[in-house]
Amino acid sequence: MKFRDFHPNIQIRIIISFFGGLMSVMVIPLMSVYFSQRLGAGMTGFLLFLNVVAGLVSGFCGGYISDRIGRKRLMVIAEAGILASYALAAASNSPWFESVWLTYVSILGVNVCWGIFGPSSDAMILDVSRPEERKYIYTIQYWSHNLSSAIGGMIGALLFQDYLFELLLALTAMGILSTAATLFLIRETFSPELAARKQEQAAGWRDLLRSYRMVLADRTFVFFVTASMLFISVEFHLGNYVSVRLADSMPVQHVADWFGRSISMDGFAMIGALRTENTLLVVLLSLLARQLLGRIRDSHMLYGGLALYVCGYAFISYSDRAWPLLIAMLIATLGEVVYVPVQQAFLGDIPPKESRSTYMAFYGLSFQGAWMISSLMVMIGGLLQAGVIGLLVLSCGAGGILMMVAIMRELRQRRATAE
Structure with a gap:
């Protein structure tokens, strides 16, 4: 294709x-x-x-x-x-x-x-x-x-x-x-019969709440959103807890020599380097990963990608050494480019045709929840050692993976019947 x-x-x-x-x-x-x-x-x-x-x-x-x-x-x-x-x-x-x-x-x-x-x-x-x-x-x-x-x-x-x-x-x-x-x-792709919905629409806010109660009753989707929130929070820590920790505590370190000139980094420089590395690697590797891994089963790509992604970011949450941080970001980004398209494809298989926008709006909670988790980690980061925070990040990711394992059979069934 x-x-x-x-x-x-x-x-x-x-x-x-x-x-x-x-x-x-x-x-x-x-x-x-x-x-x-x-x-x-x-x-x-x-x-x-x-x-x-x-x-x-x-x-x-x-x-x-x-x-x-x-x-x-x-x-x-x-x-x-x-x-x-x-x-x-x-x-x-x-x-x-x-x-x-x-x-x-x-x-x-x-x-x-x-x-x-x-x-x-x-x-x-x-x-x-x-x-x-x-x-x-x-x-x-x-x-x-x-x-x-x-x-x-x-x-x-x-x-x-x-x-x-x-x-x-x-x-x-x-x-x-x-x-x-x-x-x-753009051409319209969904034309519901408005006349058939007059009674529902007349209820206004009550019908809106009823629609989202129906979404909440979909156990598979609620698990999927919760797992996604945990995954996303793992990366959001880079912009919150990790940035604060590196800026406060990472010592200036020699990284490399370039044409006889010594290159050193402090915490602020490392934050920028990690962000740049992540973005450039995603751009360079996304399409290549699809070509190399196209024959691997989606569930295996999802689990393997998530494992690399979570372990990489958990290490980044703990370490303050320049080269190990850069290597960990490489591992985390490799996992990211493998798991994200697969996860998004599974997301597309879940909603019923007549409620797709409602489901996608509810999925947005995963980002808001991830933001709150990462903000909470900043608050408790000053009270706990970096190693403990790294274990908490690892636990969030592992919990998300286990939730995806729990609903994988249902995800495959929905893919088989998806339109």
Whole structure:
């Protein structure tokens, strides 16, 4: 299978997501610095927490609505909202006018609209793909996302401080292109019979809650989301506990000699090196891993990849030696590129056709839960030794693997009946 064999909707979404992700990663990850410089660290933390809550609520609402009115209409509305939010952010950081609070409102708007957009977009991919295609589709998506993050992150680091207005104008222009592409090129993939749902829709919030209670009753999916939350938290520790620990306690170390010049790293430099290594290895290895491991059974790839990934990050949570850290990141990233597409393909097999957006919205809890676990690890990290934290990280990953083992038979059965 090749990229040109994908459904046109998937081709368009991957291309637009690449360029949109490249542009957004130049700005959005650095907005915490923007707000911290103007409002202080405490207020910034509170505002970012509100962002997370707003994105979670909007995701639940978006998933519910998408399963009742279809994918495209909601995607267009959400992208138009993102476009308007970026335009407001640009206007609030222009040479003629600046407002940090309007900027926050615009970033909040982006987060809310993305929460609405995400479940519909994810469900649309499932609507137009077959189970045997999804592992490759998610491999391409995963590779594309990391490549755009690598390029955009480097450009953003260079331009953010001095050219924020121009970057926001570029994001606004990208929003126009993305909205137009969805409006004119994307085809609707799910058209529920609205008349048959009038009674359900009339219940409003009660029907929304009933829909998510049905999701909670799906034991296999709840196990899958919980296991995913544990896996994701393992990597999130790099941006939280590991970064704090290395910055505070890693001594300056000689790493290599380059043309007669000694290269040394402290904790801050090591954090950047580990992030860069992870991103570059994902870009380089994702497609190669599919070619080399394509004949191996999916469950074996999932378990093996997760074992490497968890062990690598558990060691990173403990060690403060430069070369062992770099080698551990290599091992963790190898596991990541093997397990992620397989896990995403299994995720695509679980939801029933009529509830895909609702299920995908609920899956978003895995990221919010992982963020909370990694934040908790920072809080207790000052009370426990690094070795204990490493064991806790290892335990989280091992627990997730055991949960996947427990539901694997059901996952295979759902794949056999998936559409």
